[in-house]
Amino acid sequence: MSAPSSPTPPARTIQFGVFFQGVNFGTIWSDERSGSQHDFASFRQIAQTAERGLFPAFFLGEGLRLREHRGRVHELDVAGRPDAQTQLAALAAVTERIGLVATQNATYNDPHDLARRLASLDLLSEGRAGWNVVTTDNAWTGANFRRGGWLDHADRYRRAAEFVTAAKRLWAAGVGGPVETPDDLIPFSSVGTLPPSPQGRPVVFQAGDSDTGRDFAARHADVIFSAHGRLDAAIAFAADLRRRLPTYGRGEDELKFFPGQEFILAETDAEAQEKAEWVRHAQVSPQTALKFLEQVWGRDLSEYDPDGPLPDVDPVQEEADGTRGALFQGKPAKETADAWRAQAAEEGLSIREFVIAQSSRRSIVGGYASVADLLVRYAESGAVDGFNVSPYLVPSGLDDIVDGLVPELQERGVYATEYAGTTLRENLGLPAVREPSASFA
Known part of the structure; x- marks a missing residue:
């Protein structure tokens, strides 16, 4: 059973989603306005x-193992947080229209179990559930699971494609079975049946940027997150994905683009630039800067001055530590340290200044009016449908956008003045659900 057709959104609009991150140091923990990452x-x-x-x-982003630093849980990151699906179920009861999306892993879940949990949230929220499909690329995470290990890049995406196809078939059958599966997925059938939600099935999100990841998105995703937030890069990225869509029998209206973005806003451009300077230094504390380098050096660097030059000693490990994420995974330690020292010396940067430069997030900085003018250009380009916002303060980090930027965008006619409908699919402007392909190929 398919959901009713979604209304066509007005042309040239911009939307926002919010990315409540898990492990990161983009969130400013030290500010007195920063709230608990555990408190509902x-x-x-x-x-x-x-x-x-x-x-x-x-x-909601979610990882499957706590980040570590030199063999211990990293104390500058969130040390555990309530399960994302559980949080979203609770939020469904205190919200009415906003979609509820969680990262769920296709490597360490099973199709029937995850499809049923997502369908349950979709049904109970009256059509507001979404699934950000991720895979896992390291044995360190795999060690947390009974099956252990990990999958090569191509195999991760092959399994994910089969996994999503199986989930879509289950949703089309009302999470009933039996459902055909490829040889390497365990056959399954349902012990019960759930009816479809008002949007038909959960909306599928994905964020892969490799060639394989882009093909996966072109075939399976309804929304793609990306790192291509600059206008020129966003235009090129969207053009590449749209070229791939016809290969899978899909139209341009079936895939929405939401690059990740941080907004630093104020009444004027000058005030926003001043705020951005504060944000960067608050995100990268002296302790954070040293621990950033320790991932490459593999040793305690607390004896070094964060406002002084990079360490003159060499790393004590051959490869950088990847247990705090994939950023340094597999990088040769001494080669990386040498390159960093040369760059810092050439640019006259201290340890802290260097780390700020290395880790600065994608940001749009400016006064409300000037940023609104910039976003009109994004809307006119057709390169993005919206931005996935990473607030630097939680939970108050969206106030500037909602109270200052949104009214400016509405005045310019590029932002909605009401929700288009009651479901996530309607509010994203996505067409009605089509039945899944009969093939796993």
């Missing part, structure tokens, strides 16, 4: 603020 009040406040701003989606 933080999740409720940021989701309700986003809904007040007519955001179509609230997205």
Whole structure:
């Protein structure tokens, strides 16, 4: 059973989603306005603020193993957080229109179990569930699971494609079975049946940027997150994905583009630039800067001055530590350290200044009016449908956008003044669900 056709959104619009991150140092933990990452009040406040701003989606990132630093849980990151699906189920009861999206892994889940949990959230939220499909690229995470190990890049995407196809078949059958599966997925059938939600099935999100990842998105995703937030890069990325869509029998209206973005806003451009300087130094504390380098050096660097030059000693490991994420995974340690020292010396940067330069997030900085003018250009380009916002403060980090930027965009006619419908699919402007392909190829 397919959902009713979604209304066509107005041309030239911009939307916002919110990315409530897990492990990161983009969030400013030290500020007195920073809330708990465990208290439900933080999740409720940021989701309700986003809904007040007519955001179509609230997205929770989730990892499957706590980040570590030199063999111990990294104390400068979130040390565990409630399960994303559980949080979204709770948020469904205190929100009405905003979509509820969680990262769920296709490597370490099973299709029937995950499809049923996602369908349950979709049904109970009356058509507001979404699934950000991710794979896992390291044995360190795999060690947390009974099956252990990990999959090569090509195999991860092959399994993910089969996994998503199986999930879509289950949703089309009402999470009933039996459902045909490829040889390497265990055959399954349902012990019960769930009816479809008002949007038909959960909306599928994906963020792969490799050639294989882009093909995966062109075939399976409804929304793609990307790192291509600059206008020229966003235009090129969207053009590449749209060229791939016809190969899989899909139209341009079947894939929406939401690059990740951080907004630093104020009444004037000068005030925003001053705020950005504060944000960068608050995100990268002296302790954070040293621990950033320790991932490459593999040793305690607390004896070094964060406002002084990079360490003159060599790393004590051959490869950089990847247990805090994929950023340094597999990088040769001494080669990386030598390159960093040369760059810092050439640019006259201290340890902290160098780390700030290395780790600065994608940001749009400016006064409300000038940023609104810039986003009109994004809307006119057709390169993005919206931005997935990573707030630097939780839970108050969306206030500037909702109270300052959104009214400016509405005045320019590029931002909605009400939700298009009641479901995530409607509010994203996606067409009605089509039945899944009969092939796993």
